[in-house]
Amino acid sequence: MRLIEGPDINSHDAMNKGVAQARGEIIGFLNSDDAYAPSTLLAAMRHFHDNPACLALRVPCLLRESERIVGRILTRIDMGHDANAAWEEYLYGAPAFNAYFFRRALFDRIGLFNVAYVIAADRDFLLRMLAAGIRPHSLCEGAMIYQRHAGSATLAEDxxxxxxxxxxxxxxxxxxxxxxxxxxxxxxxxxxxxxxxxxxxxxxxxxxxxxxxxxxxxxxxxxxxxxxxxxxxxxxxxxxxxxxxxxxxxxxxxxxxx
Known part of the structure; x- marks a missing residue:
């Protein structure tokens, strides 16, 4: 584990620094209060190994309150729909960005997060990915478990x-x-x-x-x-x-x- 300390422009600037320092080929982003289900990393690595052309992979996303799963963020991408469905999902839906893994080559191809966006840089990244003709794969195994709480930035109604x-x-x-x-x-x-x-x-x-x-x-x-x-x-x-x-x-x- 490598800890990077220092001032950041915003959270996406910190994520860019993490990408720059990452030593592996596959990169994921996990908030400090979220978790992966135990089978998730192995299933994701197996999928990338078996699909060398895959640059982005989405795993299921579950919502947790306290110690119980209370819901699931559903997308049509999970169900294998076409590219138009992905565009609609990223424009109007809730992409659940932390449920994605990316191959390092994707960042080389489309760039890092745009720190001009304080909130929506992850949506911008996914849209740039689609604009480059890259469609995410979807995996039914494993899960990213999102901790739902009153101060949640992602699900806030402020x-x-x-x-x-x-x-x-x-x-x-x-x-x-x-x-x-x-x-x-x-x-x-x-x-x-x-x-x-x-x-x-x-x-x-x-x-x-x-x-x-x-x-x-x-x-x-x-x-x-x-x-x-x-x-x-x-x-x-x-x-x-x-x-x-x-x-x-x-x-x-x-x-x-x-």
Missing amino acids: ETRIIAFLREHLMIAHRLAAGVAPAQQTQLRQWRAHEAHQLGKRLLRRGEFGAAARAAALGWRDGVALARAMRRRAHLTQAYRQLAQSVSAGVAGEREPA
Whole structure:
């Protein structure tokens, strides 16, 4: 184990330093209060060994409160859907970034985390991965166990944080759009309209009328894109419901994997 101490710009700057210091070929990121199920590392290493072209691998993600598993973060990526499903997942869903392992070659190819994003740098990284034509593999074995608590940054409902999140999404959409294929440009334009619309509503509730009007105007500028984004978001929500019905019953209340 190697401990790196010193000031960081933000958490993603610290993650970049970890990548630079890592000596292995496969890299994962684990928060201090999270854990891997015992079989996870072995299963992931076996998959990378058997699939040399694999650059990114997602394992299941479980939610834990105290000592009990209370839920599972589901994605259509887990179910082997196509590349469009991955784009929708990363734009509108909850990618559960810490449930991924990456081959070092991926960082050489698409770069490190962009520290300009305080909150959404992990989503930006995954979107850049897709933009480079790299699709993640999915593994049914093992699990990343996410500790759910009141101060959780990932699942927080704090309004100020959500607004900052949405603003970073607008920056990401603008920056990525110039370097992707036309089909992905369309998806990014729709996502940008959706996030601007959401931002405008939240700013309006806070009484920031000028900023709300500017955000809303950005969202409504392309009404077709916004309408299609709303449909995509609704479609993803429905897909989540179907996934929740398709997984084995009894996840909630299970004990942590032994």
